[in-house]
Amino acid sequence: MNPSREVVRAEVLVGPDGRIQALVPPGGPLPSGARCIDAAGRVMIPGLIQAHLHLCQTLFRGLAEERTLLAWLRERIWPLEAAHDASSLGASARLGIAELLRSGTTTILDMGTVHHTDALFMAAEQSGIRYTGGQALMDRGVGVPRGLLQTTDEALAESDRLRETWDGRADGRLRYAYTPRFILSCSEPLLRAVAARAHAGARVHTHAAEQREEVAAVRAELGRGDIELFDDIGLLGPWLTLAHAVWPNEDDLERLVRGGTHVTHCPASNLKLGSGLAPIRELLDRGVNVALGADGAACSNRLDGWSQLWLAGLVASVRDGPGALDARALFELATLGGARALGLEGNVGSIEPGKRADLVILDLAGWEPNGDVYTALVYSARADDVCTVLVDGRVVVQDRRLLTLDESAVRTEATAQRDALLTRAGLDTRAQTAR
């Protein structure tokens, strides 16, 4: 993956600074003392980038089934999030990150819950993943548990402190984004304060226009749509990544283009929650940058980027016809599109000298004979095909094994923390845990 979408045979040289130094012909001269990773017969790609995740929900996998968005939030997700403590949140993040790194996602944009956000950053720092995240901002909303409600000032002060503490840590691998959850949980003063910070250089991540029922609730309450309100208060801009945008109207599409706002397509979540088929072809045709994301394990159940790529291709075929998005365009959503959505296009998203060495090596032999390599990556590749993963030139997955976290310990801890969390939440999810 490079700006001209070439497929090349080359040795990729990585410098001690964790950046790609050069691509040289196969068998070309290597610096003496260089450590070599044999990738003969394999495919190297830039690490996948997912620009919408909720690591705080990994412990809720399978516990919030068979609901539409607002019921899913009010009956399951918010009560479960309110029951998190720092230990369960850290366990949830480590479980999600283990799945992501092992399947070749090296960069993510994450939405935290309201409290204990430091635990997410600590898990990201320890695991080696490239992480941009933030505390979910919630200062109002129907059905929001008391444990998740903050005053406007509390919410902003906590986010400012987190940004001060974490933004730029781990050699720039960790970054902060202000994260208003969605318009029905955020007051206008809160959104205006976030917009002011965005104009002064902050990044912003939120949800918009996800489900028809939600869009109708927003209009009934505010007299205008969420994207329209974001436009009115100056929140739209190249600093903003909107998850979903399944139901933007014509005016919204124009607003997104004008603002240079990014959209994250979450096909698994949109299908499972019955949200709809997002207008990705229209967004791209108008010049809106689009990224991909798994959303959370509580609504898409798998976090790997391969499932999202595959579904994005199938959804585009159903909505706009086969070929509406070819495999190269799809692969770009999960690489350069994600990098742009995070403001990281100068650092990640392609294999080019000067960029960070976030690299993934796959063994696609199980899919041969196959055609074009991009087609194989989008429509055949699966999480288990990933052999080796590097972030900043550091090997974090080797021979399909995660080196930065003990996966079996992560799983054991996650199960114990999930059980304790359910007790604290006092929710009757037995019907679903027993299945």
Ligand SMILES: [Zn+2]
């Ligand atoms: Zn989401």
